[in-house]
Every structure is written in structure tokens, then in C-alpha cells.
Amino acid sequence: MTPRHLHPFALVGELFNDIRSFFWVIASSAVFLRFSLWAWLAILLAGLDFVLLSFWRKTYELTDDELIFRSGILERRVRHLPYHKIQNIQRNQWFFLAPFHLESIAVDSGGHNDKDNQITLSVVPSWLAEVLEAKRQDNSQNLQDLLTAAQTGEKAPESEEASAAATAAVTSNHRDDYRASVASLVAYALTSFDVFVQFLIFFGAFFSHVDMDSHWVKALTKRFSAQAVSIGFFLLLLAVLLFVVILLVFNVIRIIVLYFGFSVNQNAEHLTIQRGLFQKKTLHLAIKRVQAVQFRQNIFRQLLGYVSVKVRIITDANGDDQASRMMPTLIPLVQTKQAYELVSNWLPVVPKDDRQPLTAGSLYQSLTMARNGLVLLWLYLGWILYFVHTGWAITVAVLLSLLVAGAGWHKGHNTGVALLGHGGLVLQYGSMYEKVTTFAEWDKIQSLQLRQSWWLAQRNQRVHLRAEVRSDDSTTKIECRYIQRQQADEIFDWYQQMSHKQFRLKQQ
Amino acid sequence: MKALPKQVKSVWYWSEAMTIVIVLGLYFVGIWAVNQFTKVTIPTSLFWLILAAIILLSLGGLGLVHYRYAFYHYSVNEMDVEIQKGFFFRKWIAIPIDRIQNVNLNQGPLLLAFKLQEVTIVTGGSDYSIDALTEAEAESFKDQVMTLAKEARHDA
Numbered sequence: 001m002t003p004r005h006l007h008p009f010a011l012v013g014e015l016f017n018d019i020r021s022f023f024w025v026i027a028s029s030a031v032f033l034r035f036s037l038w039a040w041l042a043i044l045l046a047g048l049d050f051v052l053l054s055f056w057r058k059t060y061e062l063t064d065d066e067l068i069f070r071s072g073i074l075e076r077r078v079r080h081l082p083y084h085k086i087q088n089i090q091r092n093q094w095f096f097l098a099p100f101h102l103e104s105i106a107v108d109s110g111g112h113n114d115k116d117n118q119i120t121l122s123v124v125p126s127w128l129a130e131v132l133e134a135k136r137q138d139n140s141q142n143l144q145d146l147l148t149a150a151q152t153g154e155k156a157p158e159s160e161e162a163s164a165a166a167t168a169a170v171t172s173n174h175r176d177d178y179r180a181s182v183a184s185l186v187a188y189a190l191t192s193f194d195v196f197v198q199f200l201i202f203f204g205a206f207f208s209h210v211d212m213d214s215h216w217v218k219a220l221t222k223r224f225s226a227q228a229v230s231i232g233f234f235l236l237l238l239a240v241l242l243f244v245v246i247l248l249v250f251n252v253i254r255i256i257v258l259y260f261g262f263s264v265n266q267n268a269e270h271l272t273i274q275r276g277l278f279q280k281k282t283l284h285l286a287i288k289r290v291q292a293v294q295f296r297q298n299i300f301r302q303l304l305g306y307v308s309v310k311v312r313i314i315t316d317a318n319g320d321d322q323a324s325r326m327m328p329t330l331i332p333l334v335q336t337k338q339a340y341e342l343v344s345n346w347l348p349v350v351p352k353d354d355r356q357p358l359t360a361g362s363l364y365q366s367l368t369m370a371r372n373g374l375v376l377l378w379l380y381l382g383w384i385l386y387f388v389h390t391g392w393a394i395t396v397a398v399l400l401s402l403l404v405a406g407a408g409w410h411k412g413h414n415t416g417v418a419l420l421g422h423g424g425l426v427l428q429y430g431s432m433y434e435k436v437t438t439f440a441e442w443d444k445i446q447s448l449q450l451r452q453s454w455w456l457a458q459r460n461q462r463v464h465l466r467a468e469v470r471s472d473d474s475t476t477k478i479e480c481r482y483i484q485r486q487q488a489d490e491i492f493d494w495y496q497q498m499s500h501k502q503f504r505l506k507q508q
Numbered sequence: 509m510k511a512l513p514k515q516v517k518s519v520w521y522w523s524e525a526m527t528i529v530i531v532l533g534l535y536f537v538g539i540w541a542v543n544q545f546t547k548v549t550i551p552t553s554l555f556w557l558i559l560a561a562i563i564l565l566s567l568g569g570l571g572l573v574h575y576r577y578a579f580y581h582y583s584v585n586e587m588d589v590e591i592q593k594g595f596f597f598r599k600w601i602a603i604p605i606d607r608i609q610n611v612n613l614n615q616g617p618l619l620l621a622f623k624l625q626e627v628t629i630v631t632g633g634s635d636y637s638i639d640a641l642t643e644a645e646a647e648s649f650k651d652q653v654m655t656l657a658k659e660a661r662h663d664a
Contacts, residue, residue, distance in 0.1 A: 446607050446633030450600040457598065468633040475633040492602060499587035499604040502660075 001147060003059035003070065007102055010123035011055050018051060060121055062131065064143050067107065069119045079119055083135045085109050087289050087314045091129050091282040098280070101126045110289075110314040110470075117473075118316035127151060133284050137270060178342055180262035180332050188308065188333040189255035191300040193434075195247050202243075259332055266346050273328060283328055285313055292440040292469045292478075293330070293347055295339060299410070299433050307336045309343055312471040327471065349424045349439045358416040358428055358437075364462075365482045366412030373408035374401060407433055417465055417480045417487070419494055427467060427478050438478050440469055442498045450488050461485035509581035509592065515622045516580075516640040520573045522618055528566040535562060572596070582638050584649065586656055589629060591636060606660035607631045611650040629653070 019026070029035070035043070053073050061068040066082040087110045093103035105128060106120045121128070127150035134146055260277035266287075273283045292312040301307060309331040330346075331339060336354055344352045377400060385397055411430035418426050425445065428437045445467045452463040465488050466479040539555065542548055575595040582591045589608065591601045610630040619626060625646040628637040641649060 443604075446631050447601060447603045447636070449602075452598045454596045454598070470632050492600065495602055495604075496588055496590070499602075502587070502604075502606070 001062045001143070003061040003068070005059055006055065006121060007123040007125070009097070009100075009102060010058075011051060013122055014051050014055060015048075018047065060124070062128075062135075062143060062147070065139070067119070067132065069121075081107060081109050081119060083132070083139050086132070086136045087286070089129060089133055089136070089284040090315075091126075091280075091284075093126070093280040093282075095278050095280070097123070103129065103280075105129050105132070107132065108313075108315045110316065129282075129284075133270075136284075136286075137268070176263040177266050177346070178264040178331060180259065182256065184333045185255055185259050185262070186252050187306065188259070189252040190248060191298070191304070191306070191333070192251070192255075193298055194251055195244070198247055198251075199244060202247075255332075259329075262329075262332060264330060264346070271330075271346055273330065275329075285311075285328075287347060289313065290347055290349075291444045291471060292438050293343060293350055294327075294439075295336075295437040297336075297435045301333070302435060305336055306333050307331075307339045308333055309339055311347075312469055312476065314470050315472045347439075348422070349420070349441045351420060351439075357418040357420065358426060359418070361413045361415040364412075364460075365415050366409045368482055369412035369415075370405045370408035373404040373411075377401060377404045410435075412482070415480050415482065417483055417491060419491060423498060425467065425491065427465075427480050429478070429480050438469075440467065440478075442495065443502070445469060445495070446475065448492060448495045450492055452485075463488045465491065509583040509590065512577065512580050512582075512638070512640060513624065513642045513645065514577075515624055515642070517573055517577050519618055519622055519624065519640060520576065521570065524566070524569045524573065527569070528562075531562055531566075535559070580639070584652055584656075586660075589636075589653060591638060593639075601636055603629060603631060603636060605653070605656045607633070608653055608657045611653050613646050613650060 050073075054071075057073055057076070058071045059069075061070075066080050069077075069079045069081070071077050071079075087108040090106040090108070091103050092106075097103060102123050103126050104120065104122050105124055106118055108118060131143075131146045131150050134141055135143065257277045259275045261280075262275040263273070265272045265274075269287050271285050271287060271290075273285075275281055290311050290313055294310045294312065296308045296310060297306070308329065310327045311330050312327060331342065334342070340350060340352060340354045343350045381397075381400070385393060407430075410433055414428055414430040414435045416428045420426055420439070423442045424439060425442065426437060426439050428435065430436070447468045449466040449468075450463045451466065456462050461484065462482045463485055464479055464481040465483050466477055468475050468477050470476075535558070539550060542550060572595055576593075579595050579598065580593045582589070586605065588605055589603045591599070591603075593599055608629055608631055612628040612630060614626045614628060615624070616626070619640055622640075623643055624640040625643055626637055626639060627641055627646050627649055628635050638649075
């Protein structure tokens with residue numbers, strides 16, 4: 001295959017992005033610096049040239065063994081990416097590109113901490129992603145066949161493995177393995193904490209700008225003190241409720257736009273996750289490369305018996321900051337029991353049922369974490385009360401204390417760790433009223449650490465256990481605190497013995 | 509499990525001493541600056557209190573060097589690297605050999621003076637370091653770990 005350029009639509013996309021990034025610079029210079037028309041034209045031409053050059057310099061090429069991506073104007077970069085090193089393929093398709101069968105493809109290789117390491121092909125034909133995925137799954141497939149087939153829209157002559165998998169897929173149920181219903185998406189939106197946060201932010205912003213002397217505030221307070229106190233109060237309550245409803249509706253719409261048509265499919269050793277209304281996102285991942293699975297429940301979801309499932313995968317740094325990409329959602333919201341059934345089929349590290357080998361957090365842990373939270377809160381903010389004595393401040397202090405103590409209690413109550421039968425570890429902790437259960441295979445845990453302060457050693461033999469797992473372009477430290485020393489030692493020994501077993505297996 | 513070379517105690521004493529000098533220096537300069545440039549007067553009791561705290565912590569730090577040394581151990585075998593360190597805040601770390609991607613050796617001026625090297629183990633996750641080994645030990649540690657790691661990965 002000869003090196004190809006991106007589709008010309010990429011020019012439009014890049015121009016749009018550049019304008020968006022430089023918008024404030026352009027706007028402020030238009031206002032403050034009086035450039036003549038000719039100067040503006042010159043600047044515009046320079047910008048266009050840059051965009052054109054940058055577009056011209058970007059080429060991609062598929063060989064039998066690797067993807068080659070060339071870019072850069074002043075500093076020319078050539079990236080070679082062998083197919084077997086591809087971690088995941090992320091695809092993005094805006095609805096206006098769908099009729100042209102074009103999309104944006106980002107390929108992760110899990111390289112080390114290089115800024116902008118990710119190969120992103122911003123506007124390319126969709127068949128390219130299919131070919132890349134086919135080559136990634138089975139490198140022996142002939143590239144030329146795949147290309148001609150993809151471009152003409154027929155199926156390529158497959159290797160034996162691939163055709164066996166295809167017939168298996170045909171004979172089994174060929175509906176999506178999992179498809180999120182709109183109801184579950186709505187529930188997902190309604191039970192998330194986002195509404196609270198947005199409400200608090202708006203509340204804070206609103207009240208900090210309310211002028212206590214303004215006319216309508218006086219009118220409102222007059223209403224309060226008048227006979228119609230209850231009516232005034234109800235009006236206020238109604239306004240607040242209306243606002244909350246608006247926020248909820250906004251969040252529901254946002255989630256539906258982002259997660260519309262959410263589906264998960266398994267194909268041999270790979271998972272394909274698809275979602276999105278205006279922008280269809282597809283993620284192809286290799287099951288073996290999933291680093292950890294996390295079941296997340298905030299207290300609303302815990303009460304209702306629902307759970308949200310996310311996976312930790314390795315992605316490359318790309319200068320973008322999309323949270324959803326860094327911890328992809330596997331299932332937005334589903335009943336806990338069903339979650340275990342579904343996920344254990346795709347990712348064997350998760351057990352088949354929810355009978356946890358975990359012991360729930362003990363009273364000691366709950367009390368200690370609540371105490372820790374309170375100590376930190378008062379240490380950081382207690383001195384403010386020294387200067388501000390108003391009733392408001394004291395109320396806020398009490399409320400915050402309750403909140404923090406409750407969060408600490410919840411954290412302690414949900415802390416636990418246990419070994420899973422087949423070489424996996426399950427770690428559970430709480431964080432800001434969200435319970436997170438992490439399942440990780442032994443060989444995905446990069447290191448294990450036990451930490452204990454001197455006084456914990458003397459008094460009650462509790463340690464903190466910390467496992468490190470790779471996630472997006474760095475790592476995440478999963479920590480379970482105040483675990484009993486004996487249990488932690490068992491897990492530490494198990495971890496070392498697994499290395500031992502691995503070594504012995506290789507010797508044979 | 510192996511202990512660190514004895515010279516590391518001297519390194520720790522020196523670095524504690526330097527920290528004490530710097531902290532005291534900053535403290536006195538700070539007090540002088542506050543007296544000179546602002547109208548705030550620091551009560552003598554507070555001045556002595558903070559000074560006493562600094563001296564106490566310094567003595568504590570110096571005294572702890574012995575215990576830190578006693579607690580610091582490491583071991584390398586074909587399966588993992590194990591590090592045990594810290595006296596007040598203790599850590600036990602296990603790193604499987606095939607997770608190790610690289611071993612870096614560093615020498616600041618203090619370590620250079622004592623002919624020691626700091627060994628940093630780079631994994632797919634974060635990095636872990638052994639404070640100081642003799643130059644010969646550090647080289648052999650690096651060679652041993654890199655060979656074992658390469659073997660472990662090639663067989664995978």
C-alpha cells in the first residue's frame with residue numbers, strides 16, 4: 001500500500017480546531033490591536049499555509065506487519081507500530097461523516113509516557129479500522145486481500161481461525177451481547193452524583209452574586225415576614241425544585257446523547273464497545289490487555305442494587321483530556337447480579353456470582369477512617385472558625401463534619417480485600433460515598449506494597465495494602481487501608497508465590 | 509535479605525545535617541525579615557517554641573538514622589525484587605521480575621562523595637528506588653535484574 005493522505009475533510013476539521021484554540025487570541029487582537037485588512041489577510045494566509053502543510057505532511061501506510069505514520073513539518077516524525085503491539089483501537093464517527101463512511105481512528109500502543117504518543121488519523125475511511133482490527137487479531141491474514149476486499153465491500157478470504165470464529169458467531173446468537181436500554185441510561189443519569197455537584201456549583205455561584213439590597217430580595221424578605229410566610233416559603237421551595245428538575249433533565253439528555261445505543265460484543269478474544277448519538281464511538285479492545293475491571297456504586301445505586309462497570313486499559317497520551325476514554329464504561333447501569341453474569345462471560349477475572357469472598361469492613365476501619373476524615377477537615381479548615389463566628393459558618397461546619405465523618409464511615413465499611421480462586425485479586429474501597437470493587441489478575445498488578453506506620457505496628461497490627469495497576473497512560477494505585485496484618489501477609493506471600501509459579505512453569 | 513552498605517548511614521547523617529542547617533537558616537532569616545520589613549512582632553514565646561520544635565525534630569531525625577538503616581533491606585531472586593524500608597512509615601514492596609522494564613543508576617554529589625549509587629527500578633507502573641548501594645553492588649544488581657527480566661519476558 002502506498003502512503004496515503006488523510007481525507008480532505010481533515011483540513012476542515014483541523015482548521016476548525018485551530019480557530020477554536022486560538023479564538024481568544026484572535027478576538028482580543030481584533031479588539032485591541034488595529035491590524036489593517038492586509039495584515040489580517042496575511043495572517044489568515046499564513047494560518048492556512050500552516051494547516052495545509054501540516055495536512056500534507058501527515059501520511060499513513062499499512063504494510064504486512066505494521067502501520068507507519070509520518071507527520072510533522074519542522075520536526076518530522078515517523079512512527080512504526082507493529083500490529084501485535086496495538087493495545088486498543090478507538091473510533092469516533094460524527095453523524096455528518098457517516099454517509100461518507102469516514103471516521104477518526106486513534107491507535108494505542110501503550111508506549112511509555114511520551115507526550116502525544118498516540119497515532120490519530122483524524123478523517124479516514126471506515127474500512128481502515130476494520131482492516132487494522134483484522135490484522136491485529138490475526139497477523140497472518142494477507143494484507144492485500146484484506147484491502148481489496150474492504151474497498152470493494154466483500155469479505156476477504158480468511159484464515160482458518162477466523163472462519164471458524166465466524167461460523168461459531170453465526171450459529172450462536174448474533175444479537176449484541178449486551179445492549180443498554182434507554183431506561184437504564186436514564187437511571188444512570190438520575191443516580192449519578194453529577195446533579196448534586198452541578199446544583200452546589202450553581203447554588204454557590206448564585207448566592208455569591210445575590211445583592212442583599214436589591215429590590216426583589218427585599219420584596220421576598222418582606223413576603224417572609226408578612227402573613228403569607230408559608231406562601232413565600234413554598235414559592236422558594238418550588239423554584240429550587242424546578243431548578244433541580246431542569247438539572248436532572250439536562251443530565252438525562254446529556255447521558256443519552258453520549259451513550260445512546262450502548263452495546264458490547266465479544267468476538268473471540270476481543271470486545272467491541274459502541275455508543276453515542278451524534279458522535280458514534282467504538283472501542284476495540286483485546287481481552288488479555290484489560291488491566292482491571294471496576295464495579296462502581298455510589299450510595300444511590302447501592303441502595304437500588306445497581307452497579308456501573310468500567311475497565312482499566314492502557315492508552316497513549318494524546319494531549320486530550322477525555323475522562324470517558326481513560327476509563328471506558330463496560331456497562332453503564334445494570335443490576336448487580338446480572339453484572340457478574342455478564343462480565344464473567346467476557347472477562348474471566350470476575351467471578352460468576354456476587355457471593356463475595358470479601359469480608360466487609362470492620363467497625364475499627366469505619367471508626368478510624370471517620371476519625372481521620374474529621375481530623376483532616378478540622379486541621380485544614382478549623383482555623384477559619386477562629387475568625388468567622390457567624391451562624392452560617394457554624395452550620396456549614398457542622399454539616400461538613402457530618403458529611404466527612406459519613407464518608408469516612410462509608411469508606412471503612414466498604415474496605416476489604418480477598419484472593420480469587422484462579423490467580424486474581426479483588427480489592428474494595430470507598431471514595432466519597434462511592435464503593436469501588438476492583439478485580440485484577442495477578443499478572444496485571446505491577447507491584448504490591450504494604451505500608452504500616454510505627455504506631456500501627458505496635459498497637460494493633462493493621463497495614464495498608466496498595467496494588468498498582470496500569471491505567472490509561474500512567475497507573476492507578478488501589479489502596480485498601482487498615483487491613484489486618486495476617487490477611488495482608490497472606491496476600492503478599494501469594495503475590496510472591498505467583499511469581500514463583502510463573503518462573504517454574506517457564507523452566508519446564 | 510541484604511542490607512545497605514554501612515556508608516549510607518554517613519550519607520543520611522550528612523543530609524540530615526544539611527537539612528537542619530538550611531531549615532535553621534531559613535527560620536532565622538525569616539524572623540529577621542519579618543522584624544525588619546513588617547510591623548508584626550513575633551512573641552518571644554512563639555519564637556522559642558518553633559525553635560524548640562525544629563531542634564527536637566532534627567535530633568529525632570539524626571537519631572532515626574540508625575533505625576532506618578536497621579530496617580532497610582532488599583533482595584533479588586529470579587521471581588521478584590523485594591524492598592523493605594522506613595522506620596516510622598514502613599513499606600514492604602514486591603515487584604515481579606518481568607514487570608521491570610529498566611534499572612537506572614543515579615549519583616548526586618553526596619552519593620558521589622561516598623562512592624555510592626541510587627538504584628531506581630522502572631516498571632510499567634511507577635518507579636521504586638533503593639537509596640544507596642556501592643558502585644560495584646549497584647552494577648551487579650542492575651545486570652542481574654536486567655538479565656532475569658529479559659529472560660522472563662522472552663519466554664512469555
